[in-house]
Amino acid sequence: MVISVKNPVHSVLFLILTFLNCSGILFLLELEFVPLMFVIVYVGAVVILFLFVVMMLDIKISTKDDDFFKYFSIGTFIGSIFLIEILFCFKQVFFIVYDIFFDFSFFTFFNTIEIFDNLRNIGILLYVKYCVYFLLAGIALLVAMFGAIALTLKYEKNSKEQKSFKQLSKNVSSSAFLINLRN
Amino acid sequence: MFLVENQIKFFTPEFFFASVLLFIVLQNSLIIDNKNYKNPLLVSITLQISSLTFLTFLGLLLNSCAVNFFMFSESNFIFDTLGLNVKLFLTFFSIIVFLFCFDHIYETKINLFEYVFLKLLAVLSLCFLVMANDLLGIYIIIEIQSLCLYALASFKRNSAFSTEAGIKYFVLGSFASCFLLIGIATIYCSIGSTNLQDVQYLLTSLNKTILFFDTINIGLFFIASSFLFKLAIFPFHLWIADVYEGSSTSSSIFFSLIPKIAIFVVLIRIFEYSFYSTFYN
Numbered sequence: 001m002v003i004s005v006k007n008p009v010h011s012v013l014f015l016i017l018t019f020l021n022c023s024g025i026l027f028l029l030e031l032e033f034v035p036l037m038f039v040i041v042y043v044g045a046v047v048i049l050f051l052f053v054v055m056m057l058d059i060k061i062s063t064k065d066d067d068f069f070k071y072f073s074i075g076t077f078i079g080s081i082f083l084i085e086i087l088f089c090f091k092q093v094f095f096i097v098y099d100i101f102f103d104f105s106f107f108t109f110f111n112t113i114e115i116f117d118n119l120r121n122i123g124i125l126l127y128v129k130y131c132v133y134f135l136l137a138g139i140a141l142l143v144a145m146f147g148a149i150a151l152t153l154k155y156e157k158n159s160k161e162q163k164s165f166k167q168l169s170k171n172v173s174s175s176a177f178l179i180n181l182r183n
Numbered sequence: 184m185f186l187v188e189n190q191i192k193f194f195t196p197e198f199f200f201a202s203v204l205l206f207i208v209l210q211n212s213l214i215i216d217n218k219n220y221k222n223p224l225l226v227s228i229t230l231q232i233s234s235l236t237f238l239t240f241l242g243l244l245l246n247s248c249a250v251n252f253f254m255f256s257e258s259n260f261i262f263d264t265l266g267l268n269v270k271l272f273l274t275f276f277s278i279i280v281f282l283f284c285f286d287h288i289y290e291t292k293i294n295l296f297e298y299v300f301l302k303l304l305a306v307l308s309l310c311f312l313v314m315a316n317d318l319l320g321i322y323i324i325i326e327i328q329s330l331c332l333y334a335l336a337s338f339k340r341n342s343a344f345s346t347e348a349g350i351k352y353f354v355l356g357s358f359a360s361c362f363l364l365i366g367i368a369t370i371y372c373s374i375g376s377t378n379l380q381d382v383q384y385l386l387t388s389l390n391k392t393i394l395f396f397d398t399i400n401i402g403l404f405f406i407a408s409s410f411l412f413k414l415a416i417f418p419f420h421l422w423i424a425d426v427y428e429g430s431s432t433s434s435s436i437f438f439s440l441i442p443k444i445a446i447f448v449v450l451i452r453i454f455e456y457s458f459y460s461t462f463y464n
Binding site: 132143151 | 194295308331333338
């Protein structure tokens with residue numbers, strides 16, 4: 001639907017839907033951290049940005065119906081090759097899953113142990129074990145910001161920078177006044 | 184929590200250094216907008232603060248204890264005499280380099296405190312790099328250090344040579360870091376740990392006929408090539424001529440000397456200390 005819908009705004013909305021579906025599937029697999037990141041980063045920031053850009057640019061609705069049959073044959077050929085490859089790759093994995101679910105002859109101890117869940121594990125690793133590296137990553141972001149500012153900023157007298165003193169010293173009597181137009 | 188409290192005690196010189204850096208940022212951003220100081224010489228203030236900082240840092244380093252035992256098997260940083268001595272060495276040489284740079288900075292009229300700030304941050308990250316005991320951490324710290332150096336190389340904004348040097352340094356340096364990352368990924372794939380201490384224990388206890396030594400060697404090849412690139416040693420030395428020529432003298436004197444010491448220590452740590460048994464049967 002993302003590709004086939006003609007209105008670009010609708011296709012971006014469908015993109016959000018696919019990301020939400022993807023995160024839902026990952027939630028069902030009991031991986032909490034990755035789908036949360038999906039929702040926050042992709043849906044919350046990137047796709048909304050796309051949506052704004054698409055709405056701003058005012059792209060016309062495309063009316064190309066012929067392309068579908070034009071590329072149909074070669075598209076299905078390449079797609080089927082990739083599908084077969086993926087099926088070959090995941091064949092063994094699926095069989096193992098099948099065995100675990102339907103063969104009750106053995107008892108998996110791994111499922112009985114209640115370990116920390118995914119989010120808590122990542123939190124402990126990030127803020128306790130790799131605490132110093134986390135701080136250093138923050139320093140790396142600071143360096144990137146400083147380098148970019150120092151290399152690009154020009155100090156000009158007429159630059160439209162924010163003057164906080166002027167902003168704060170405004171009050172109602174000095175900023176809002178009537179102009180008599182009928183003179 | 185025991186682990187964290189126990190480790191933070193050893194980081195006092197570095198934490199002091201980092202807090203001074205934040206202080207420099209705060210002070211300069213307050214001064215630069217103030218109308219009482221018309222056109223303040225930011226660089227001179229920052230240079231004076233930095234020379235004081237270096238002396239205090241040296242004192243703290245001399246007072247800090249070098250713990251010459253292997254901390255925990257899971258520790259991310261190692262505190263030994265090699266690291267301490269190299270840190271002293273680094274601070275000593277960076278003081279000398281700063282003294283060299285004083286006049287040149289005044290002559291070229293770089294009135295931006297970021298110039299000194301980035302140099303100080305590079306020295307701080309190199310002090311962390313000397314202690315790093317984890318390949319992941321080594322990658323992060325090398326990235327910080329090289330980001331500082333890219334900015335320093337292209338700091339002379341009105342000269343085309345300087346920007347060219349900065350861009351060349353940036354592209355080639357990030358290429359080298361990519362190689363480092365590939366090597367780390369390969370080693371993690373074959374061993375399952377990035378901690379240098381764990382790797383040493385694992386490799387000395389293992390039988391030499393196990394197959395994954397080939398993948399370890401490939402990873403080590405990538406890591407070695409990236410470090411040789413950073414150090415500008417023989418097969419990867421052609422980039423330095425462009426970069427050192429183009430960038431301003433006070434920054435090229437810095438990154439021709441200081442980072443080399445720390446990266447050499449990392450090279451020793453990786454090849455002589457943790458992956459020792461892959462070379463000698």
